[in-house]
Each structure stands twice: as C-alpha cells, then as structure tokens.
Amino acid sequence: MGRKQPIIVCSNSGCVSSGGIDIFITLYSEIFNNPNLIEKYEVKKGGCHGFCEVGPTVIVGDEKVFYIKVDTAKAKDIINEHLINGKIIERYLFFDFETKKRVPYYDDIPFIKKQERLLLKSSPFVDPEDFVDYMKYDGFKALETVLDKYQPLDVCNMILHSELRGRGGGGFYTGKKWLIQAEQIAQPKYVICNGDEGDPGTFMDKYLMEGDPFRILEGILIAGYATMSNCGIVYLRKEYDLAVKRMENALKILYDKKFLGYSVMGRPFAFDIKIEYGPGAYICGEETALFASIESKRGNPKVKPPFPTERGLFDNPTLINNVETYANIRDIINLGVEEYLKIGTAESKGTKIFTLSGSIKHSGLIEMPFGVTFDSIINDIGGGMQKLKFKAIQVGGASGGIIPISDINEQISFENLAKLDSLLGAGGIVVLDESTCVVEMAKYYIEFAQEESCGFCVPCREGTQKLLKILNKIIDGEGQLDDIEKIRSISSFMFETSLCGLGREAINPVISMLKNFDQELKEHIKDKKCRAGVCPRLVKYVINKESCIGCGACKLICPVNAITGIQGQYHTIDREMCIRCGQCYKICPKEAILRS
Amino acid sequence: MDSVKNSNILDKILKKYANPQRSDLSKILLDVQNEFGYLSEELIRKVSNFVGVSATETYGFASFYSMYNLEKPGKYVIRACKGTACHVKNANRLIRDIENYLKIKPGETTKDGLFKFEVSSCLGVCALAPVLIINDKTYTRVNSKIVKSLIDEIRRGNSSGS
Ligand SMILES: Cc1cc2nc3c(=O)[nH]c(=O)nc-3n(C[C@H](O)[C@H](O)[C@H](O)COP(=O)(O)O)c2cc1C
C-alpha cells in the first residue's frame, strides 16, 4: 500500500475565522468512519497559502486540487463526489475571470503561480502543530548543519555575506548585528524575536508565527548558536491568540524533543526560549521600548547608542531581529550564500513577504524577490482593481509613504523606496482607489502616530498634534496656502529632533502627500474641493431633476431627513440639513444624485 | 465574605512569586487580571505593596498598555479594527454605527455591563477587511447590519437566560 494522500485544510486565523476548524472536523470524522477512505487519505492542517480571500480552502491529494470557500456542506460533497466517486467538483473551484475558466490545481492559480516563493513555499503543506511534518520538509537541517560544520563566528559571517537585511523596517544588515553580539562577553546574552507587529495593514509576522512556527524557532536557535547567546525570547502580541497558541505548542515540543534546553540536539550548545507578551502599545515594537515593557516599565524608548547589542534587555547584550528576518536564516544555510545572493537586487537580497489589501481584487500574503515592481504585484498577482480606478499605493504602514500612479513601475527594494521618500517598513501594501482622499489618508496616519506616541519626547508629541490640527483645518475647508509651509517645517523639525523612529518616520505619509499629491492638496485649500468626495465639508450633493425617477430610495436612507419629494416625482436635498454622508449618492439606482 | 475569599485567591497568586522583582510586575498583574477580570484599585494597591513599588507607579505602568483592564470590562468585548485596510473599507462608518447603536464611545462599557467597545489599530486579518472581534471570535467582511444583528442576538440570549 502506498503513502496516504494528504487532504489539507488551511488553519491560519483568516480561514479559521470563516469556519476552517469545522471543516477539518467534518472531513476528519467522515474519513475516519469510512474504512476505504481511511486507507487512502489523511486529513491534516496546513499553514497559510496566502490567498486568504478565498478561504477556507481545502487542498486534495498530491496533484493539489484546490477547493475554495469551503463550508461543512461542501466538505461533505468533497468526500462523496471527489474522494468516493473520483470526480473533481467543478463548481467549487476558483474561477479565473481573465481566462473565463475554472482552475482545478493549486499550482495553476494565478495569484500563487505568479509568485516566487522561498520562505512560504512549503508552509501551506506543513502542519504548523506537527513537528514530524516540519522535519519532512528539511526541518532543522540548517540547525544541524551549523552545529556540526561551522564555528559560531563562521555562521555570523555567512549571514553577513548573504547581505540579509532586517525585515522589521530599518533594513540593517543582520550579519553585522550578529557579529557585534557575538563579541560581547557579559552574560546572559539575549536573542529576541520581535513579533510585536503593530503597523496597521500588516500581518506577515502573524501568519508566519501561526503557519510556520518551527521555522522561526529554528532561525532563533541558529542566531543563538552563532552569537554564543543562551536566552531566547519570542515577543508577541497577546491579541494574536492563535500565534501564541502555535508558538507555545512548538516550544513545548522542542523541549520534549531536546531541541531546546541544556544540550540542543545532543550537541554542546545550551539554549532556552520563552514567550513574552507585548502588552499592547505600538511603540513597544521599537526595540528599546520593547525591552522596557519586558522589564515592567512604561514603554518609553531610549536614546541610542548604546545599541541593544551592547546594552539591551536588563542592560545585557541583546540581539533583536524581526520574525521574517529569522524566517530567512534556514534558507540561507540550506541554499548556501552563493545561491541566496542570486535572489533580489544589488542592495536588497532575497525575497520579501508583502501583505496586500485594500481595493484590490485579490488580497492576501505574497512573496516576491526584491526588485519586483508595484505594477506586477497589483496587476499580475493582485488581479487589478476591484471596481474603481487605481489611485495610489500606501506602502510601509505608519512609517511609509503614499505612492502615486506615476511610480507604479518602480521596483520595490530598500534602496529604491528610500529614493521615493517612503520606507519599506514591514512590507504592508494597501491599494487605494479613486474613492480615497490623500489628505484624509495623511491625516489618518498622523492621527495614528499622535495616538501611539508615547508622549515622552516633545517633538513627536507636539509635532503630531500640530500637524493633525492643520490637516483637520484643511479637511474642514479652512486651509490656507501657508499651511503647506507650516506642515513642511513641523515635519522637518520632527524628523531632526524626535527621539525614536516613531516621530522621525511618522512624517513620511505627509511628506509623500506634499510631493506626490500637491494638486489635490491645493484643491482642498484653494478651491475647497475634495475630488474623492471624502471630506464631508467639501462636497455638495444635488439631485438632477431630469434623471430622478422619484423612487424614494434616497429619502428612506437619509439619516437626517434632508430629502423631500413625492413618490414618482423628482426629489430635492435641503442644503442646510444635509450632513454630506453620501449615502443617497451611493444608493440612487439612476445616478441622479450629483456630487461636486 | 466575598472579600475574604478574594484575598485568599490573591494570596495564592502572589505566593508563586517568592522573591518578587520589580520586573515581575507585569506578570503578576496579568495573572491577577486573568483571575479577577480586571485590576481594581484595591488589587493594584495590594500588588504594589507586594512588589515594593508605589501604587501610582503601578497605575502609571498598567494604564500605558491596552492589555490591562482598569475597570470591570463588559461581558462581551467588541473590538473593531480601524487599521489602514479596514479604514479604506469604511471602518469609520462601522465604528460610528456601533457607537450609536450601543450608545457608548470606544473604551467604554454599556450600563448593563454587557458590552465593552474597543477600537484596535490592526487585528491582522487585513485581507478580509473590515474586521471585528467579539470576545474570541473573529468576524470578517462585516458591515453595520451584520454587527447590529450580532449585538441583538447577544442581547436576546442574555435577557432570556437570566
Ligand atoms: C515605532 C516603531 C515601531 C516598530 N515596530 C516594529 C515591529 O512591530 N516589529 C519589528 O520587527 N520591528 C519594529 N520596529 C523596528 C525595531 O525597533 C527593530 O529595529 C527591529 O525589530 C530589528 O529587527 P530587524 O533588524 O530584523 O529588522 C519598530 C520601530 C519603531 C521606531
């Protein structure tokens, strides 16, 4: 009898939230109770395939038939029609609007096929809770290699030569950090994995920790060996409850298997890893504030230097890297530095995981080598826009910029984004359509920074408040041309004098608005006009007599009863009463409501 | 009676920390909160005494972070996301509608103690925006109608039950 065919149910939080567990239970019990099927199939959980939008998904067999939006009823159909009768169920497959065809196999789904994956390659097929399954896919091969073949400093040098740069935002060369940490003599030396991930619109760290926890831990172990440190800490947000659960489970297994503890894999290397919870403050993603929170202090950042590798957690040497940075380590060792260097651009090596969301057809998790263009991410992989026309891309979360359509063919890399006055940040990409107002977006980010500022240093605390005030004034139609100059000078003051990255980088969305959307900003100030129709004070709604059929839909939906009219005759909006919520505009079946 | 029982429970938790360090504060507070649901003034005072810091300092620490509840939370905690992905999918309106429906602002609890409303800056399910979490269950691609019916359902379940 041959090997059992896998049936894989995605079990990351996206799919779980839409019923993934019930599907797993249904498939499992149906197959368990059928002697014929149990000989041929095994049901298991898988990590994330990134195409969260079509979840929950089920992948059947070695040929990987890909069923989308599965529920328990469909799961039963999969048992009866596919497993028992051997027929692929057409109607549950992904429909490709481009070719107007259903796509049966996972590897042919355009969203997946167009990606070039390294870190996420095996994760969809590996059970994140199962050590044995992880081992089947080269698990801990890299750790074993370094323990047996390399001296700690050799490993640091390998990472240095791979030119790996930190994925947590700063893009600092990881190997350099490791070498400095390795030189430190004070004990204990800490190795921290930063999984705080607070940037709005970003979720790759969460999905990595949920979907491939052993990979992260393998990376941390290798870092521990290379830098001759013994205390590992995974720092993650308590809100990420599934990630917490998966990490706890993985740690427990690694202790049981003696992959952690006084003698890792039976070699003379001792290493412990424990979990610390981020108590919920964006600023605690910043390394020195993160240390403060573990030390039970308020999360106020400290001036650097001294850098964490010299004086970090409890004033001891501390290496801190991002989750995705650690996820790269095993592949660098397994592939070899030479091969790894072939991926990416001149100054940004390897691949990057991006989270794609917003007004795009296909959202989810994607991985591409550095150097990929925005165009290829949005149009090839993301399948283009949902309904309205493309306007801009927000990249890098709160520290990133707003990139206009004219830059759509630009490459994504550390060096190129810096040129565009943006930052890569953690790699969150939110696609914006015409219905987004750039001024409102800039305000949104400043408001975020203002709320999340720890309030410790003046430039950040006062600067964000002042910027917010000015932007609100402009949105309310009371902006003046000299406000632009004020925004500029406050921003440069914040950039030069803020204590930590929060204040320094908070201005990026604003700066990119000034640079790329000058026209739109000036329309708000001079013409008192918001072309996206978002800023409520700057739009007017009127009903076009000619096209109104008097259906009364607008009258019904208006929350302040500002619309009057008799059934069958044209209606009117009372300008004074109207709160410009735009609901009538959206509901009108005849497009008779005009916005200006 | 009740307070005697409570102080026994507290003693049990504190016993786990034989030699309390300043840096144990966060763990002790979390343990206490997990048991009592929130950190009342009295609990904060007792824990501070135990660790050897002033109650003001403990309060300043706990209030800095969203993880600690300083007031009794509602039975159901509704967390709406206002992160970028949700923001561009009209999370603003959703949040406003929930405020109006529950008649409370973010951070507040309804008078009957049933709901606490919170707003989060990203719940990490951005691909399925807008997102809402009620206690441990995540709801994706929600709109005001769905949320209202979820709230109604909870209200119904709680008025008939007791
Ligand atoms: C306000 C602020 C928030 C940050 N948030 C995070 C975060 O959520 N995750 C992260 O890995 N790094 C974050 N960082 C960067 C960290 O301070 C640190 O540079 C990073 O964890 C180093 O890892 P890397 O070299 O692997 O990128 C943040 C920085 C600042 C200034």
Ligand code: FES
């Ligand atoms: S932006 Fe709402 S879940 Fe991330």
